[in-house]
Amino acid sequence: MSDDGSKPPSDAGADAAPSSGADGAPASSGPAGGGAAEEAPVGAAPASGTGATPGDKQPSAGGTGAEEGAAGASAGAASEDPPAASATKSSAAAGDKKVKSSEKPKSGEKAPSRTGASKSSVKSTGSGRKRGAGATLENARIGFLGAGKLVEAIVKGLVGHAKVAPGRIYVSSKSGRSLDGFKQNGCVVTKRNYDLFAKLDCDVVFVAVHGHVIRELFKLGGTRPVALTTNYIPNQRHPLYLLSLVGGIPLTDLKQTLLNPDHPDKYKLEAHRVMLNASVAYGLGLGALDIEPDSKKCATVVRDVLTSVAKLEYFPETTMDAVCALGGNGLAFVHYFISALSDGGFKMGMPKVVAVKMATKTLQSAAACLLESGKHPSDLRDACTSPSGPAIYGLHLLESKDTASGLAAAVEGAFKRVRELVESK
Numbered sequence: 203m204s205d206d207g208s209k210p211p212s213d214a215g216a217d218a219a220p221s222s223g224a225d226g227a228p229a230s231s232g233p234a235g236g237g238a239a240e241e242a243p244v245g246a247a248p249a250s251g252t253g254a255t256p257g258d259k260q261p262s263a264g265g266t267g268a269e270e271g272a273a274g275a276s277a278g279a280a281s282e283d284p285p286a287a288s289a290t291k292s293s294a295a296a297g298d299k300k301v302k303s304s305e306k307p308k309s310g311e312k313a314p315s316r317t318g319a320s321k322s323s324v325k326s327t328g329s330g331r332k333r334g335a336g337a338t339l340e341n342a343r344i345g346f347l348g349a350g351k352l353v354e355a356i357v358k359g360l361v362g363h364a365k366v367a368p369g370r371i372y373v374s375s376k377s378g379r380s381l382d383g384f385k386q387n388g389c390v391v392t393k394r395n396y397d398l399f400a401k402l403d404c405d406v407v408f409v410a411v412h413g414h415v416i417r418e419l420f421k422l423g424g425t426r427p428v429a430l431t432t433n434y435i436p437n438q439r440h441p442l443y444l445l446s447l448v449g450g451i452p453l454t455d456l457k458q459t460l461l462n463p464d465h466p467d468k469y470k471l472e473a474h475r476v477m478l479n480a481s482v483a484y485g486l487g488l489g490a491l492d493i494e495p496d497s498k499k500c501a502t503v504v505r506d507v508l509t510s511v512a513k514l515e516y517f518p519e520t521t522m523d524a525v526c527a528l529g530g531n532g533l534a535f536v537h538y539f540i541s542a543l544s545d546g547g548f549k550m551g552m553p554k555v556v557a558v559k560m561a562t563k564t565l566q567s568a569a570a571c572l573l574e575s576g577k578h579p580s581d582l583r584d585a586c587t588s589p590s591g592p593a594i595y596g597l598h599l600l601e602s603k604d605t606a607s608g609l610a611a612a613v614e615g616a617f618k619r620v621r622e623l624v625e626s627k
């Protein structure tokens with residue numbers, strides 16, 4: 203036992219020679235068919251000999267942890283333990299069977315074959331899955347911890363625009379309230395966050411809960427935060443890419459709620475802060491990543507998943523909250539601005555639909571010119587303003603209405619609100 207009463211980490215699985223396949227995919231790795239996981243959330247632990255170590259129990263200080271939706275809810279350790287490594291053959295087999303059915307591409311989707319990965323880096327699992335360093339957009343299992351509006355937008359973009367088969371998308375949320383829509387669309391859902399890392403064996407996991415959820419785990423814990431996944435996530439031999447969308451929470455804090463503190467360096471895990479705005483739903487998002495997306499340091503699967511729905515920019519992690527306020531929430535402000543601009547046209551007698559289209563295209567052409575020329579907006583503003591002409595009269599009116607400071611304050615307000623929400627709940 204560790205001094206906080208949690209189970210000692212077991213490295214046996216990690217170090218043992220895999221009995222089959224050897225890439226470390228949990229033996230019970232087959233996800234249930236669409237939507238089945240929340241009904242049978244057990245069997246999550248990787249079986250021994252697969253190279254994966256079951257996640258260790260969370261510190262006891264925090265009571266029952268973050269996964270109330272797990273079988274047994276607030277029950278004690280027994281129901282929250284990762285399911286025994288001794289998952290029966292039949293359940294493993296059933297899992298595998300379900301993998302096949304859940305991964306069947308629906309019409310118009312790319313087949314979720316693992317063979318897209320480069321041969322040299324891919325090993326085969328006993329269950330026939332191929333993976334390794336070579337997870338790709340075409341074969342990766344993509345998980346979402348949290349099932350809110352942003353996840354809805356990302357999944358919509360991945361399925362509708364990047365043609366990712368919904369059977370390769372795995373979504374967990376605490377209450378399960380918002381899982382129905384994902385399930386109906388063919389995604390695999392679960393109320394246990396832990397499943398994403400164990401039974402469902404995701405390659406890429408987006409964390410998309412609110413910051414206060416993470417902060418709360420620190421408040422509940424004693425010397426260590428309570429685990430977000432009830433039990434610390436298992437070691438996996440294939441790389442795991444953790445992409446945090448969580449506003450106001452540094453990666454170091456997030457990792458403390460997921461990784462076993464007794465051996466945090468044993469994980470084959472890369473964690474990044476990410477910003478994606480809601481335009482990802484249309485495959486036209488703006489994204490930010492805390493690593494240069496074009497560099498060799500950025501894993502191909504991370505780059506490909508993100509760029510399949512968004513144009514990606516590099517920003518250091520420390521600036522990510524500001525980036526979210528401007529590039530994420532700013533999207534709402536831009537829509538507000540377009541709506542206001544079109545109201546002007548409407549007021550002057552244009553049909554509403556025409557006015558909205560015109561305002562949108564005006565914004566599009568301004569944005570394109572800025573990007574093309576690399577100039578500052580005030581330079582381009584001057585270029586389209588003539589002496590004593592209508593544009594300067596309009597601009598002066600805008601200034602008298604505090605439009606500029608209002609827009610800047612909106613970004614500042616969004617930035618501060620994230621911090622406020624993290625601390626206040």
Ligand SMILES: NC(=O)c1ccc[n+]([C@@H]2O[C@H](COP(=O)([O-])OP(=O)(O)OC[C@H]3O[C@@H](n4cnc5c(N)ncnc54)[C@H](OP(=O)(O)O)[C@@H]3O)[C@@H](O)[C@H]2O)c1
Pocket residue numbers: 268269347348349350351352353374375376377378379380395410411412413415447448449476477478479526529530531620
């Ligand atoms: N980076 C960006 O561009 C960007 C943009 C917008 C938002 N965000 C960030 O993304 C996060 C989510 O935003 P959102 O707008 O999608 O929020 P939202 O719609 O309020 O959804 C939050 C989700 O978190 C789930 N949740 C809460 N506690 C959980 C737990 N312990 N385990 C698993 N799931 C849990 C909720 O599930 P239940 O319904 O079951 O409680 C819900 O599905 C926030 O941190 C936000 O700041 C980032």
